[in-house]
């Protein structure tokens with residue numbers, strides 16, 4: 001889809017989650033892996049140094065507190081994005097926003113001149129205005145592809161992956 005180098009960056013939480021029960025691979029990660037498979041891009045998963053609790057209610061409480069505090073949780077390792085032209089950027093919606101650890105990643109990197117292709121999962125909020133945050137409103141990346149989002153429970157189905165493939169083919 002691009003002549004330059006492509007990277008897939010994503011955050012996704014496994015374990016117990018809304019509407020899907022206990023899962024070994026998070027909803028957004030399923031989409032991210034499909035993007036990697038279809039594009040041959042490199043990938044980087046944002047892994048919080050202090051992993052989120054496996055129990056949904058406990059994860060909710062931690063995320064609530066992080067958002068209230070405007071926390072920037074540390075993550076493990078990093079990737080140099082300077083050599084990539086196009087960056088697929090995947091995440092779940094947490095409290096109508098990007099998860100705070102995603103802000104941690106965003107704020108550590110220079111997005112000027114980058115083309116960002118956002119995709120996300122949710123359970124009703126759509127992209128919740130996060131594409132605006134990635135674009136002109138805050139991060140200043142050039143967005144491409146209009147963004148792609150679906151309920152996390154749909155991302156776990158063959159139909160969901162087919163919808164993602166169709167979107168990728170149209171880029």
Ligand SMILES: Cc1cc2nc3c(=O)[nH]c(=O)nc-3n(C[C@H](O)[C@H](O)[C@H](O)COP(=O)(O)O)c2cc1C
Pocket residue numbers: 011012013014017018025026027028029059060063064091092093094095096097121122123124125126151152153
């Ligand atoms: C802490 C937390 C907050 C959430 N807040 C929202 C929300 O505001 N709107 C929404 O539609 N879904 C919300 N969800 C649901 C997730 O966006 C959805 O389950 C998503 O698919 C999870 O992706 P993941 O498995 O890749 O982590 C929330 C989930 C969690 C754990």
